[in-house]
Amino acid sequence: MKRKGKRKMLIAIIILLVVVVVGLGGALFFTAGERREARNLPIGHVNFKQLHDGTYLGKYEGGMYKWRANKVQVTVSSSKVTDIKLIEHTEKQPTGITDELFSRVIQSQSLQVDTISGATLTSKAYLKAIEEALEVAQE
Template sequence: MVIVPVILVVAGLGGAFLFTAGERSEAKNLPIKSVNFKQLHDGTYVGEYEGGKYKWRANKVQVTVSSRKVTDIKLLEHAKNQSSASTDELFGRVIQKQSLQVDTISGATLTSKAYLKAIEDALDEAQE
């Protein structure tokens, strides 16, 4: 008697896993370009990432550049709930290293890559 509900739960979880596989694969393989931070123009720039296939990781950031260095990054909008501590840590890594080639946040790798993609979008504008 107990086996039928267990089978239904396992089947449901398996179906959900397969349903989200494309989104996870897309986010995992999201390329982050190398940006030359020394070519950035001072100003405040807004960047967005559309969030992938299901828009689960859509976000918008504001990046401040001063003296050709990223000095501040703020999360303006996001579709996925992410703790501010891990977001602040990721943004701090970008500011400290002056690079988008930073370690992602453990346990939030896919969301971290989505935030880096929005920062990349803002920095593309800062180079023009």
């Protein structure tokens, strides 16, 4: 009797593992397009020397599933980016990630900064919104 119970338990565990593996594989397959799109998102070269003073809004729609949609407010003073605020976002990233990324942009006066490790795709989405705001600041 004990042997029969162990065999049923083993079969149940194997079935559970198969379901988990198939589920994870399906999730990776389902999200592959979104991750590929975000990874290949081009960040343009904005000429920071041609920025006009003011406060500008920029947004990024978030890709095919809108997972990384965000809106930023960028302040330009004395032709330099002096502040960036995240106004709206769909990602649940800790504020330290956005603070670090925005600090990099302000310090370098460039969008060509290193993304935040572990939040690369979200970083690129935020940079895209900043780019949109700064394109208006150049006009």
